[in-house]
Amino acid sequence: MQLQRTTIHIAGQDYTIVSEEPADHVREVGFLVDSKIREIRDQSPHLDARQAAVLAAIQIASDHVKTKRNMGE
């Protein structure tokens, strides 16, 4: 198991991710999360950074649960 460190930029802050996944995967994931937070803040500018991040996690988790449910059908 080889761990890699990849730094990604999300909603104005840097996060260094230590993962077995290749850097390309971590960057793809970082882009997805950053885009989702940006979309939520564009739609609802009154949200603070924490609320926007929680709502991004909720939307991504909702897609994930639905995808896994459809696989099981």
Added chain:
Amino acid sequence: MQLQRTTIHIAGQDYTIVSEEPADHVREVGFLVDSKIREIRDQSPHLDARQAAVLAAIQIASDHVKTKRNMGE
């Protein structure tokens, strides 16, 4: 299309989600996000609420991207 409002409790705050999805789905997703944030803060108590939420979004998005990639194989 029938929109429903479901309130979920995540990391000490309430979020009212307006969604076409049934309340059970929204609650399942809320539980997943809340558990993930709790797990991250247990492991890294120095993180603030925003950072823990972003890292939860990253972990869930990573699982989602991997699941979708495996489906395409």
